[in-house]
Amino acid sequence: MERFLQYVLAGLSAGSLYALVALGLVLIYRSTRVLNFAHADMATVGTFIAFSVITSGLPFWMAFTLAIVAGAVIAVVFYFGALVPAQRKGANHLGQVILTLGLALILQGLTVYKWGAEPDRFPFPLSDTKVWKLGPVFVSELSLGTLAAAAAASLVLYLITQKTRLGLAMRATSENLQAAQTLGIPTRGVLAFAWGVAAALAVVAGVFLAPVLLLDPFFMLDAMFKGLAAAVLGGLNSLPGAVLGGLILGVAESLGGAYVSLEFKTSLAFILIVVVLLARPEGLLGKEFQERV
């Protein structure tokens, strides 16, 4: 039983990172109907910027803030510089998804160019080895910090989308773009804001993931695919669904790896998702936008 709880806790900690990634993906999908394949690479660039700032001797909080801002700026620039012109050219949804794939490749190449492909250790104030005993289970400082950060970020996002006027505008824009425009909501700005927040969430996930893994240009890729799977599992246009999906995926993966097969850990998670999708094609909490002929 203790072992079980331990695995669940490990899964929750990993799952909260997936949830952060998934939240960003859902935020973007909900507002622009685009599946953002550059999510991992935005986070990677942000994390590398944090790495550079820390190694240049500045304090951690400064690096963290700078990284978040950098990620958001990349997303907003991409939105105005590539997505909007492509939409003007009449690019369909698939085309826009592929645009993000292009951005992913560009960022990937530039990261390798700037920081090299060799893995680095990411200096982080919370330690992975310092362990606390909570009842029957052990928890490391880092996974506790990860859980706290994910909870805080989700809370902030919840407050923004549900309690502010800006959040109301975001929900209106995602509900019906034309109607929102008619009512005088500056939809471009709102959508750009959604992209920026999403990228910021991804950078938070990246910064907390980097000390667990080593920092290299591809370290976020796996987490992004898991986040994508979590988002789909929870329903691609439901923010609570993203959190739920992330946590379920993390726990399922951890338990699957512990009790079934370690090598097929990732596949097990994907099989779970395919099964859920076959039963509920719109994800657990999702309600897909209706299509008209």
Next chain:
Amino acid sequence: MDLVETYREELRFARKPLGRTLLILLLVALALLPWWGPRAWLSRASMVWLLAIGVIGQNLLIGYSGLISFGQAGFLAIGAYTFGHLRIAGVPFSMALASAGAMAGLAGWLVGFPSLRLKGPYLAIATLGFGTAVYQIFANVEWLSGGRTGLSIPALQPPLGLSRDVWVYLVYYGIFLLFTGAGYNLISSYVGRAFVAVRDSDIAAESMGVNLSRYKLLAFAVSSFYTGVSGALMAQYLGHLEPQAFNISESMNFFVAVIVGGIASIEGSVFGAAFVVLVPALFGSLRWAVPVLFGVAILSVLIFEPLGLAGMWLKTRLYFRLWPFR
């Protein structure tokens, strides 16, 4: 582009005598490439032919049927390993190739089932899961992947005193022509039109009497058959198989090729395949530059020329048609 008066005319491949002559000249020139081109081009061109088959397959799926698949590397791996094991068991080349395609086609048919219920991004995740699962199976099951040393595939024996790379080139070129011709025929048939109808609006297609499940499954099966054959040819080309060759970035390559070449265009697929082979070959020394160039190519295609290289080719042809008078 032209005024087409009859259905027979619509089906005709090159409509004007000049176009037909030029096309035949080009095809003959490419067939004779080993005798006039530099040696280094030969293996690159073989790579283009084998990749083009897979890209046509991917384009049939994405471009014509509107179904997204991120699992192409999985079909590629299934084709490659089926081919490899059969070749090692002593099965002749053509039979091994056909079975590789059939095996991948079967897998594609099975993967197609989720596509009956899932759409867009959801389907992308399901196929991504398939690609990951296949990769992990080949990476972890030793008797399939040949363990640590990988799988070595016996080389082709050239007849008539040809050198080996010339023979490989000719065989690949022949298979490429076969599959390209089949692709053109498929898309101008009832099946191709059904694919396009499903892509444009599946509800409308269904109400016009297109059997959705049949054509979605068929699209997956045909596309993965092409990809499987491409994987088999890749196995023969590399001569040595390791699971690492079939990870997610291989699926991305196919994606880049389809988009840059031109979505929903067979000749575009060939241009795209040439692009993803030739760009790394030209910038081989700068490893970081290749993804940047791919990305920039994707962005500029989608912003400036949504039909990709095929669209540019079409515009060039239109320009030269009225050439001295404009």
